[in-house]
Amino acid sequence: MRIAMISEHASPLAALGEEDAGGQNTHVAELAAALATEGHDVRVYTRRDSPVLPDVVGVAEGYQVLHVPAGPARRVPKDELLPYMGEFGRWLAVQWRDGDWTPDVAHAHFWMSGLATVHAGRRAGVPMVLTYHALGTVKRRHQRERDTSPPGRIGYERALGRAADRVIVQCQDEIRELVRLGVPRSRMTLVPSGVNQEMFRPDGPAVARDPARPRILTVGRMVERKGFQDVIRALPAVPDTECVVVGGPPADLLPADTFARRLRALAESCGVADRVRLVGAVPREEMGRWYRSADVLVAAPWYEPFGLTPLEGMACGVPVIGTNVGGIADTVVDGLTGDLVPPRDPRALGTAIRRLLSDRIRRFAYATAALDRIRSSYSWKRAAEQLGAVYTAVSAFGRPTPAVA
Ligand code: UDP
Secondary structure: OEEEEEOOOOOOOOOOOOOOOOHHHHHHHHHHHHHHHOOOEEEEEEEOOOOOOOOEEEOOOOOEEEEEOOOOOOOOOHHHOHHHHHHHHHHHHHHHHHOOOOOOEEEEEOHHHHHHHHHHHHHHOOOEEEEOOOOHHHHHHHHHHHOOOOOOHHHHHHHHHHHOOEEEEOOHHHHHHHHHHOOOHHHEEEOOOOOOOOOOOOOOOOOOOOOOOOEEEEEOOOOHHHOHHHHHHHHHHOOOOEEEEEEOOOHHHHHHOHHHHHHHHHHHHOOOHHHEEEEEOOOHHHHHHHHHOOOEEEEOOOOOOOOHHHHHHHHOOOOEEEEOOOOHHHHOOEOOOEEEEOOOOHHHHHHHHHHHHOOHHHHHHHHHHHHHHHHHHOOHHHHHHHHHHHHHHHHHHOOOOOOOO
């Protein structure tokens, strides 16, 4: 099939770890590669955010990335991209209607891509599948007045849930949120993200470390909701350990980063500064070496639409302690493949870390069960096959009649 993937802010080619580049970029890159491996003709459309980008990039994994001219050719925070989605959608519509490549299906990632895609899809007669990746209702609940989403986001997300031919959800929590929003359950298909099991595997090199000091690893973009503060606050309860934080700006820019400075100040005030190491952004292909260097991976977000890092840790054979939120509540089976603790609870986190680090047999049992779970349920090949079936269904039955110009 000819498959268009639209990911307006999250390019599969971007460096990860910085504020607007994380799981969605990885998801789109891995999914596009897995769909191409299945024999599909895949094009990813993302916004041109630099003047030096070529119009089209052929990726070694067998798909193309097209840079769409919509808004200024520079980095713009994703919450400020809404005004350019009309331009994005019109550009897609012209390509798909008048160009020589019309997709059989368009899969939009994130609600803003959904807006551009619904516009183009209606004009070119292309059905739309939508993955939200994150929901405005959840963000509003947690961030309140600090939520920088455009004001209409929740209304758009509700409307898109009804306009899409199929909504792909990633976890049970997302299903509950969308039902509450008014999206019919019958429109949703659950297809969790996968994990790259070549890149993330238990055997392989690890970053050098002090073998005498148990290592707690935590990974993510440097934003408040990732809960790095809670991990630091938990450290006094686990003496003689080190905590390594991977993610954020590149290492040379960390000293000037406001959030990194806050974390350092917090570590000072908790008396653990000598045990906390901020690494900054790590290239994706280096991530396995960091996971494998750890005794335990802690994923402590306040909320998490899906959460790839716990899956990556599990695939590397590292036991995971996660907060009982979003996708983590599905991927980590409490007491079997890892431990779940309440979010924003450093005391519970400290207790769980201490218990796990003092119990080698439990760590081994979690790692083994987690690997089993990864191998049976979380491959990108499986996700690509499930999505292939969805695409076939919507392109056979859901193809809208092209709108008259
Ligand atoms: N990541 C990376 N380098 C970093 C930090 C993170 O490659 O320095 C990757 C990480 O391996 C994972 C993704 O970024 O694939 C983060 O995805 P997740 O779903 O955990 O969080 P999100 O960023 O979507 O909130």
